[in-house]
Amino acid sequence: MVNRPSFDRRAVLRGVGGAAASGVAALAGCLGGGDEIEGAEPWQTDELAEVPAEEHPALYEPSETERDSSETLAHLTWTGYDAENVQGPFREQFNANTNIDLFTDNAQAFNRLQSGEWRQFEQCTFDMAWVPRLAEAELIRPIDYESWKPYTFDQYIDLFQPENGYKYAFVNEDDYTFDADGTLYTFPQRFGWASFAVNTDTVAESDYQSYDIAWSDQYDVGIYDLMFWGIQVIMLREGIDPFKEHTDEEIEQVRQATFDLFDNASTLLTDFASMNQALTSGEIDIGFISGNWINGSLRRDGNYEFEAVVPDEGSIIWVESTSFVKGPQPNVSDNYMAYMMRGENALELSWPDSGGTNVVPHQTAWDNYNDEQRRVLRIDEIEDIIEQSVFYEGVPDLEKFEPIWREAKTRM
Incomplete structure (x- = not known):
């Protein structure tokens, strides 16, 4: 093997979330556990009445009125999210339409939103390194950590827990870098x-x-x-x-x-x-x-x-992460986000009937992968792969x- 200078990838990996143990507590304090965020628009601080935590992990059953009024959720994202086994059940349960707009290049998608196309979408999924840029450009909105924790981080495998060092959903708004003590802007979806x-x-x-x-x-x-x-x-x-x-x-x-x-x-x-x-x-x-x-x-x-x-x-470890695009959100938006984060639906996203197979960080999916899926996705090797690699920044x-x-x- 050729001798070359080296950088300490494990030191970089440790930098994934240096504020490990105090991450959750600090975030809760930072966001106020549901209190209003200074300068926030009303839709940034609304309680998740549509997906009450006490009924977790099941989504609420839409009322007859809601079933009679069809809404559309527009999502800018990658191939696989558009698969019928991913979108079909949501559309049926919530009598909603979904407009899934696919892209293949983070930079081009960023430029689309920045040029004004953000008005066309409610949610977007980028590789996580773009989240600070999206936040700095005010193209995505902050998320209340405590309100969403039951539907997201409580469902993730240990490798994606803030207290274990995962920082790639949180942004320090002083310098727009990843910071486990920062503001939540996104949710890991596939990696x-x-x-x-x-x-x-x-x-x-x-x-x-x-x-x-x-x-x-x-x-x-x-x-x-x-x-x-x-x-x-x-x-x-x-x-x-x-x-x-x-x-x-x-x-x-x-x-x-x-x-x-x-x-x-x-x-x-x-x-x-x-x-x-x-x-x-x-x-x-x-x-x-x-x-x-x-x-x-x-x-x-x-x-x-x-x-x-x-x-x-x-x-290089990449993590597709989903955020709320700035601007008004339809009533069904919270439910769509919570739906996509449910373990059984994340499993469908991991194994779509169109588009490629990818790993998801949801524990329920990991618990329910069959032997073929575990072998194809190399589930039993993931922890070692992450340990010897670096997260994309x-x-x-x-x-x-x-x-x-x-x-x-x-x-x-």
């Missing part, structure tokens, strides 16, 4: 990791313990043209913290590593369907990059030899690496 995929039938286990194997001519390597995640994984391989401003020396190090990777690769793939096809056809042995959201469809079809492995250098100078990726593509 996974970005790394690389290998065919374990053709790539020796000893070889995929490091990303170095993708730089070796020992196997055929395909590169998925997804600069955003690719550059971050390259930084992990190089021992560079992705989530800080980078020096000229680090940028040059990433440049050379990126060029070397592309020089070694046998093919450039435009989308993850093409990469999955290249893997199944035997055209490539290694897909760089990949993740559980990409190769999960292969495994769901029984192709367990394809695995988004996490080598010694770790992976955003690359502050990503624009410096876009020309590097573009130039590297011209070398193929």
